[in-house]
Amino acid sequence: MTVPTELDLRFRETAARSGLLDAAYDVIESELGPLLAAVTDHGLARISFDPEPERELEALARLAGPRVLRTPRALDGTRRELDDYFAGRRTSFDLELDLRGLTEFTLRVLGELAKVPYGQTETYAELAARSGNARASRAVGMVMNRNPIPIVLPCHRIVGSSGSLVGYGGGLERKERLLRLEGAML
Template sequence: MSTHDDLPHRLAQSYPDTPDHLHRLRTRLATAAAADGILDIAYRTVDSPVGSLLLAATDIGLVRVAYQREDHDTVLQTLADRVSPRILHAPARLDATARELQEYFTGARRTFDLPLDWRLSAGFRATVLHRLSDIGYGHTASYAAVAALAGNPKAVRAVGTACATNPLPVVVPCHRVVRSDGSMGGYLGGVDAKRALLTLEEAPGKAHT
């Protein structure tokens, strides 16, 4: 039976030094790793109007979306520590996610239809994130309103923390949470990215209560 350690060596022997051999090698390696049951997390990057996004998925679903400013290498290391070290660049496994994001950024999609792996969120933070889809496309809600939706009207600061640590930005729309006076508030992708997403959705500046 083949082992994880000898996969790269075996596959490298199958390809000559041609311009596309690296791409073909990665594809073959991802396929072989999946077949051998040693691929727990697949990842890829995609370009977007808000910069390069790292996408990562488990067998359960999309587990991470990360902005460039979060440092993709650091994010991958965190995934290795918290989920599994068996991570591989396997773009094909994230084709559906990449396609839905492209549709969203071109204005052709308003909601995402993707399986999600929520394991990086827990407790009240997870409760908050699960309620963000209640804020419809083109709308915003205040931190206080989201706290009420999550069942704890006094936990406004905790809502801010949940949004700041959202492992699935864009797909789980924490960008729709703004201050009660309508100002942007913070955002893990940066204020410019938050503004760009709200502009894309043509969300009103005033928060809904």
């Protein structure tokens, strides 16, 4: 038996409005291709460049709980801010973030990462130093690689010590496109 699309969508939206979801997700079309985005009642929890959601959704269910549904309207605010960013109308995000389950070091690094201004870059070493351990460049690189909310937490702004583009979970082409969008690369 197949449930009609409209009925399915109404079911999902009703579940979200009634507080019956642990997390909601949708696939958002962007300048970089499709992005899987997910929110919980704590805030934005995931952005993934991988349009195949199984692995991300399993991790999200472990974090937030098993009731995870594709509910497009729950992502309206995220979609709007990402659209504004890609259109050049937004240089920072006003979204609440759900960073539960991350280590203290990761939270410290992501907190410092969030302070790197739009259109500017910083090296892994500089970010490590600002995070409290100048010799933790490689550990900072791992945090950037596992950043659960790229673009909003701008790991694309972190570059190698020579200024070269290295190590981006979404691929170096996307990193370059984001830096060009922000005017950090001409």
